[in-house]
Amino acid sequence: MKTNNYISRRAVVKSSIFGALAVAIPNVAYAKTTVESKRQPKNINDLFYRYPAIHEDIVSEVVGKSHFDLNRVRELVDKRPELSRATWDWGFGDWETAIGAASHVGRRDIVTYLISKGAKPNIFTFAILGAFEIVKNMIEFYPGIQKNYGPHGISLLEHAEAGLRMKDKMTSKQISNSENLISYLGTLGNANGEVFLNEPEDKENYLGDYKYGDGENDGFSVKLNMRKMLTLGSLGAFGGALYRVKENVFKYNKFPTVSIHFNKENRKVVSLEVREPDLVLVAKKV
CATH class of the missing domain: 1.25.40 (Serine Threonine Protein Phosphatase 5, Tetratricopeptide repeat)
Structure with a gap:
């Protein structure tokens, strides 16, 4: 609804400008009709919700x-x-x-x-x-x-x-x-970034899907990439590499403010926490 209202206001302003020009220059009205017949989308609601941003x-x-x-x-x-x-x-x-x-x-x-x-x-x-x-x-x-x-x-x-x-x-x-x-x-000596700990010996224990909500896509997947490194991505997808900084704690793609904390019970990973500024999101392993 918000998008439609926004587009409608733009359409009103645009039409008023062309209308003023058409009074002064009669040929503009014809030109406007010709251009719009080629460029006007069939359905305004089909425009990208952030238009004029590229989709x-x-x-x-x-x-x-x-x-x-x-x-x-x-x-x-x-x-x-x-x-x-x-x-x-x-x-x-x-x-x-x-x-x-x-x-x-x-x-x-x-x-x-x-x-x-x-x-x-x-x-x-x-x-x-x-x-x-x-x-x-x-x-x-x-x-x-x-x-x-x-x-x-x-x-x-x-x-x-x-x-x-x-x-x-x-x-x-x-x-x-x-x-x-x-x-x-x-x-x-420092063009290759900081040095991290080796990956855990039981890294298979971290693999799997983790859910934080009831929605179909409300979760993460921990997988191994082509270099056999642990990664975190959207549910079902590969994502950024996890770099180990201490036991059960990793940096996401070496980012300074995003860390992934894995929680264990009886040595088995049962959940993870995504910690970033102003947010801690807990996802349980399924």
Whole structure:
């Protein structure tokens, strides 16, 4: 109802403006009819609830596909180059841009395409491109920036290492630049982020679904990702990695303000608590 009222008010204002113009310039009335016949949606209620924001399904697809599918990214971004700067929150503030997605998986081809369409490169982008002098100058200009994480808690050094994943399509100079950057970042001692405890020996005990409400999607799933790390995601889905800081306590994607606490009874995990600023959410294992 709120959306409809909002659209109605905009429609009234818009029609009044065109009406005033039509009085002064008769041809405007005809032009308005022609344009609206082509662009007016069949049903105003079909507009995205946050219109004029771009629909979240399109945004999430652009960011998701930027990890691996250049052809689909081209289809979406060629049509709307603004999408080259698309940003998505995967959960708890895990913001990722399309170029950020392509960067941490080492997809140089997708990175360069997105830049050509208006994406904004940052230090992580330059790291996967092996831009040794640029990254070095950025760190010297702002000491400590090398400790910052990219999407999903992925470090600057890991981004640089990902830059060699398309080695078979790189020139010898590009390979040399990437190797020099990796070596340089390694000498800094802190470009790979903080050190965490090893995962628990009984990590299978943590796996499963956890519910915090009666709704179909009111819960989390704890799974193992491709690197066999514990992850927390929406019910039935994979999510961010869990980094162990002490017994039964983990950081979500290395975020400083989001921690996951597992509760045990008789050595078995029975529930978890998501703790973030101003919220503690308890979910029972099912």
